[in-house]
Amino acid sequence: MRGVWIVLCILVIEWILFMLLNILIFNFSRITIVENRLIDQLIKLIVNTIIGAGWLYSWMKLGEKFYSKVKSRT
Amino acid sequence: MIPCYIIFSSLIAICLSLILTIFFRSLFLRANIVGIDQFKINKPKIPTCVGISYGVTSSLAIVILYLLGCINAAIMYSYSLMMMLCIIVGLIDDFYDPPGVFKPIAMLFAGIPLIIFRCYTPYLKTILYGGYSLPILYPFMILLAFSVTSNTVNMLDVINGSAVIGVFMVLLSGLLASIITKSSLGVIISIILLSSLIGILLFNIYPAKIFLGNVGSLSMGASIAFLAVTSRIELPLVVAMFPFIHNSFYFLAKVRGFIEHKKLNVNITFLDDRGFIVDAEDKRAPLTLLRLLVSSSPRKENELLNDMLLLFIISLILSVITSYLITIRV
Numbered sequence: 179m180r181g182v183w184i185v186l187c188i189l190v191i192e193w194i195l196f197m198l199l200n201i202l203i204f205n206f207s208r209i210t211i212v213e214n215r216l217i218d219q220l221i222k223l224i225v226n227t228i229i230g231a232g233w234l235y236s237w238m239k240l241g242e243k244f245y246s247k248v249k250s251r252t
Numbered sequence: 253m254i255p256c257y258i259i260f261s262s263l264i265a266i267c268l269s270l271i272l273t274i275f276f277r278s279l280f281l282r283a284n285i286v287g288i289d290q291f292k293i294n295k296p297k298i299p300t301c302v303g304i305s306y307g308v309t310s311s312l313a314i315v316i317l318y319l320l321g322c323i324n325a326a327i328m329y330s331y332s333l334m335m336m337l338c339i340i341v342g343l344i345d346d347f348y349d350p351p352g353v354f355k356p357i358a359m360l361f362a363g364i365p366l367i368i369f370r371c372y373t374p375y376l377k378t379i380l381y382g383g384y385s386l387p388i389l390y391p392f393m394i395l396l397a398f399s400v401t402s403n404t405v406n407m408l409d410v411i412n413g414s415a416v417i418g419v420f421m422v423l424l425s426g427l428l429a430s431i432i433t434k435s436s437l438g439v440i441i442s443i444i445l446l447s448s449l450i451g452i453l454l455f456n457i458y459p460a461k462i463f464l465g466n467v468g469s470l471s472m473g474a475s476i477a478f479l480a481v482t483s484r485i486e487l488p489l490v491v492a493m494f495p496f497i498h499n500s501f502y503f504l505a506k507v508r509g510f511i512e513h514k515k516l517n518v519n520i521t522f523l524d525d526r527g528f529i530v531d532a533e534d535k536r537a538p539l540t541l542l543r544l545l546v547s548s549s550p551r552k553e554n555e556l557l558n559d560m561l562l563l564f565i566i567s568l569i570l571s572v573i574t575s576y577l578i579t580i581r582v
Contacts, residue, residue: 180548180549181544181545181546181547181548181549181551181559182545182559182562182563184544184547184548185495185498185541185544185545185559185563186562186563186566188498189494189495189498189563189566189567189570190566190570192494193491193494193570193574196491197379197574197577200378200379200487201379201380201381203378204378204380204381204384205381216388219386219387219388219389220389222384222386222389223389234501234505237498237501238501238502238505241498241502241539241544242539244544245539245544245547248547248548249533249547251548
């Protein structure tokens with residue numbers, strides 16, 4: 179499998195995850211009542227950061243997995 | 253009348269971009285401001301920092317747009333000031349070689365003109381549901397966006413044309429996203445930025461006759477952030493920048509800090525005797541985009557540029573789908 183196809187697979191998988199997480203984050207943000215309050219925005223920021231970090235972590239692990247698979251074949 | 257003005261401004265931007273790129277190339281060549289092309293067997297010396305022409309061209313083109321009445325004064329002032337800051341930060345980094353943490357911190361300030369002139373709407377559009385209002389946090393997110401986009405573009409400037417091709421495709425995604433989301437300001441700005449990039453693109457693509465320098469890559473990255481914020485197409489542009497994010501995230505995750513590529517004491521890739529780029533297979537090295545692309549077999553620099561172009565085309569398609577999903581309400 180050529181390197182470019184590996185990266186393509188990662189990009190598409192991560193895009194799908196990104197879209198799904200966006201929907202999840204939005205639905206969470208609807209729980210908050212007053213959007214102009216700092217505390218509500220901070221809660222959104224914290225949730226976004228946690229989910230975002232999880233998303234980036236999955237990106238990292240996926241890349242490492244693909245890379246080690248390629249290296250074990252060559 | 254406005255479409256005619258935009259075409260006129262973009263033609264001027266293309267001409268200016270070519271003229272200024274040729275001018276700075278010869279100027280820096282004479283002044284011996286050169287860098288070594290590491291992925292060529294004969295290691296030629298190439299004039300560097302020529303990316304300054306992008307900042308100058310795009311700023312002048314934005315001023316012309318303002319004089320023709322296509323954009324307002326706030327946009328013109330904020331773009332010009334932002335670009336001036338990027339050029340200063342880039343030149344300091346190119347000539348004085350400050351610590352790695354300098355660029356991410358200094359580039360935070362590039363977003364300040366946008367906040368001062370209030371060229372933003374504190375509402376983050378998302379897919380299917382509309383979006384959410386962030387009146388207090390949005391200005392801070394702007395600062396972060398400028399630092400992230402400029403530095404991530406800077407980090408992918410690894411082979412001839414890689415950063416420019418990427419920025420060109422991201423700006424093209426910005427144009428399409430602006431059309432889909434009906435942002436007329438986005439259409440105008442992205443056309444002007446694309447036109448301003450032509451000269452650099454022609455000279456930086458493989459085999460490169462110029463190098464961008466930090467001044468060029470930081471300016472380009474910041475202009476993407478400017479387009480995203482003013483045109484309210486943040487999400488589609490994040491998707492279009494996926495290959496950039498991939499590259500810098502792996503680097504930062506492995507290195508665990510802001511360290512320059514050249515100061516990293518590990519080999520990520522190297523050039524073999526036949527002129528192929530090879531994975532160094534060093535376990536301490538970050539899994540950058542370039543390393544993943546050569547992981548299965550060594551490849552030539554021009555082949556790798558084609559691979560990167562393919563990745564950016566796919567990201568563009570995903571960005572267009574994202575833009576379309578933004579316009580849908582459930």
